[in-house]
Amino acid sequence: MSDEPDKDDRTEEPTQRKLEQAVEKGDVARSQEIGTFFVLCGFTLALLIAAGSSAREATLQLRSFLMNAHQVPSGGDALFHVTAKGVMTGFAALALPLGFILVAALAGALIQHKPLWTTEPLMPKFNRISPMAGAKRIFGKEAWVNFAKGLAKIMLVGVGVWMVLWGERDRLQSFAQMDVSALLPAVLVLTIKLMAGVLAIFAVIAIGDFGYQRFSWYQRQRMTRQELKDEYKNSEGNPEVKAKLRQLRAQRARSRMMAQVPKATVIITNPTHFAVALQYENGQGAPVCLAKGVDAIALKIREVAGAHDIPIVENPPLARALYATVEIDEEIPVEHYQAVAEVVGYVLRLKRRRA
Template sequence: MAEDQDKSDKTEDPTQRRLDQALEHGDVVKSQEVSTWFVIGGGTLALAMFGGSSSTALTAVMKGLIAKSGAIHTDGHVLVRLTEVITVEVLAAIGLPFLLIAVAALAGNALQHRLVWTTETLTPKLSKISPMAGFKRLFSAQALANFVKGLLKLGLVGTVLVMLLWPERNLLEALVSTDPTAILPVSMSLMLKLLGAVVAIMAVIAGADYLFQYQQWYQRQKMSLKEIKDEYKETEGDPKIKAKIRQLRIGRMRKRMMAAVPGATVVITNPTHYAVALKYERGMNAPVCLAKGTDRIALKIREVATEAGVPIVENPPLARALHATVEIDREVPPEHYKAVAEVVGYVMRLKKAWR
């Protein structure tokens, strides 16, 4: 019941991270019908390309062996040498066809998914030997699909083979009294025709089965809302923790700003909503912003500046413009040079007059 509830909760499409994890764990889309189709196709191609040459080579080996059977010594190293020669000749005759079939078998798996190196699928699990789990797999949707697929393959392949062989029934009867040397070409032609039909049928079945296997695999990867939230916390961090860290950073930045205000040359205000503290000394390219803020932070900047004796100049347009364009510890933008220079010059004249 709990497992069914968990499956019903998984209504969200899987994330890319979930799909990557499934691949790492060896849970991939795999259709056995696609692999079978590649093997049958490879075998058909090998038979068409190398069937004649391989049969000729094997026939020559067998003829020579039978013709010289009376003169062959079977004692000592002669028998060992004879076995080695026959083995080499047989492998040379069937090596390329078997190599082509092996490559086709590997391609049938490699084209369905990228290569995966994992031992997780080999790890013993109780669910694999559990009678209850085995009973569920026996009557699962996958088992039903395999049963229907088997009946479909048997019916289609059997029907096509009968349709192809029935017109050739007279030829097959005549082969009984035909010269044995003439049987091989006829058998080869008929075999290639049958295998071609099987490959065509299996291509349709393999394509449909791959789509079914992909849908089943994708359904297994679906996630619940809780799993998506947990994954987001793992990858991006807990939003509460991130908000707390952001608050701490803002707090440290404000403390650093307030500590720099006493060293400012002037504080430009609006008069209560905005405050920007600037510092300028001879030799500097342009004034530097030491602190800025609005509302409560602006009020705090004014209080610290008043206690430190830093001049406060009310200039609403300039205060708003500087707050929007200049960052802390950065120089004033060139478009504000003239206005800021007038304020700084005014403050310096006041200090000179006061002295």
């Protein structure tokens, strides 16, 4: 029996930590069709850019060899050098096309996920040698999906190739009467047309397969209720995680508070340490504290207020008292009504005077 939970028990969405752990183990969504598509792109690009020059270089070398074949010495060392030169000529002709294909293959892997360095896939897993697990891999859902995908690729590519060749059927008949010098460029043009059709088909296949692989990978990461409880328990019991959560909550609260500053009526400050943003509208019972802070936060409140042309009034005793006694989104205490009313009245009179 396997210790792995049944798929039917995995009813919970995976947490961010679960997804990160899967990536750390090398379990990522990866589509072979994306790699195949990029390799075909590299091959087609090699045909467009390097096929002509590589073929001309190889032709010149071969022509030179055949014209001077009678001068080739028949000794062992000389024959070895001639063979080595021929091999090097072949490598030189194929180096650029192979370089295009290699770069395209690497791009196809990197575009799906950043490089990962892990030994997890190399570790032995005894459940892989289980006959039941092997039967599931052979006759399971994934095997049938791959089988259907292979059939669909063969059919779609076959239809695409047939459509291209059918449109060129008149030209194909003339290939038999062509000279070799004219035949090779014609074959190259036809090959590029075929590759263009195949690439168009593989682009659709690759996009669809990547979406399926992504969906399948996400489904594999789903969790049972017990796994979710265990992860929550482990995460909440970690002091570093708690500190990180507190930091995130403080940052979010600070961001929400700063977003309220532009609505303030007045900012009451101690010039260097405290800042309290108050809002008051006609008919309102008492001014409400929208934001408050000391030092760096107070400086940020003053900067936001200056950017939105909100009056800033320096009153150190009142700023310190309000900071100590009023909370965010609460009305100011009764004992500060008179002092705040004087400040708000001054600001409103200033606004009317400006208007």
